[in-house]
Amino acid sequence: MLKLYYAADTCSLATHIVLEEAGADYSTVRIDFATSQQRSPDYLAVNPKARVPALVTDRGILTETPAMLVFVAQSFPAARLAPVDDAFAFAEVQAFNSYLCSTLHVAHAHRMRGHRWADDEAAIAAMQRKVPQSVGACYELIERDLLKGPWVMGEHYTICDPYLFTLAQWLEQDGIDPARIPRVVDHRRRVSERAAAGKAIARELA
């Protein structure tokens, strides 16, 4: 059985939702960032990166959201969550998720995790000030060029959808005016109405 290590209000929600969408048999373990549990020896033995998510499988432990999303999609092909047998269509899915992890999520992280990239407080404050612009530019690109509609990849719901939904939880806190990105906000609402998102969120809030 799969076991997901997650923390509340983090990108691990994306994998959590996809496990629900896939109908997977899985359990969850909550990691408490407030007490820095991600840096505890027990958790570092699971994931030496001291991050969530991590997914325990019968062959070993996986990390990194884009990899885990594809793993779940590929392990539960009946759910049709990624076109893994069509190299081009699959690459489009992967490109979108790669943009989320390496550009959008990174831009967002400069609001709360600036200490990763600078030590002095003035620099960290300067990073925070730019988040509305840097994150906003990512959402404008998604709104204009990347989100095909109704789902990210068009007619088919894929692993891209819960991942975008998860990051889009934070856009107001990042200082983005939702009115500038109506298609992203409408997409977020439609993912929130799916049973899988509801179940994953309810479990994380419980």
Next chain:
Amino acid sequence: MLKLYYAADTCSLATHIVLEEAGADYSTVRIDFATSQQRSPDYLAVNPKARVPALVTDRGILTETPAMLVFVAQSFPAARLAPVDDAFAFAEVQAFNSYLCSTLHVAHAHRMRGHRWADDEAAIAAMQRKVPQSVGACYELIERDLLKGPWVMGEHYTICDPYLFTLAQWLEQDGIDPARIPRVVDHRRRVSERAAAGKAIARELA
């Protein structure tokens, strides 16, 4: 035929090497960052993100290195560059490449591209000062936990190898002491000795 848009001394080298490893029929177009060609209208029509690499295929244009590497591997299965039919082994490949794009490459980018995340010069200088530490921590994790040896994934050379090799070109400039990461440096040398790396680098330097 595939067409790769690349720029010298960027992560596009990874895809360039993988195209060589795969024996692909492809052409290249050099984008000149010195004249900001990546922001020209012609290039923005190829890739609205104003970044390299981009890969023109007969079905459309792909971006994002992790996606492109898998696309090439999947399109040329005889080269056996990624275990796409083994969900767990493939996820390990993907997790490594995702770490490179979203953590290592991002840490590195704070040396030359700090303006992405802050506007004031003092903050950009503070980011630059932390690069040896933040990039160094990534390489120590790779050295200790991720690089299985002799190749990243063990006995088989995969798309992870030219990607790590490409980013490792910059480690001295990032202020990393190569003596601290002997396995990474040895890996870099062994990739550099492969014909594919030699051909791709020679073309980019020509």
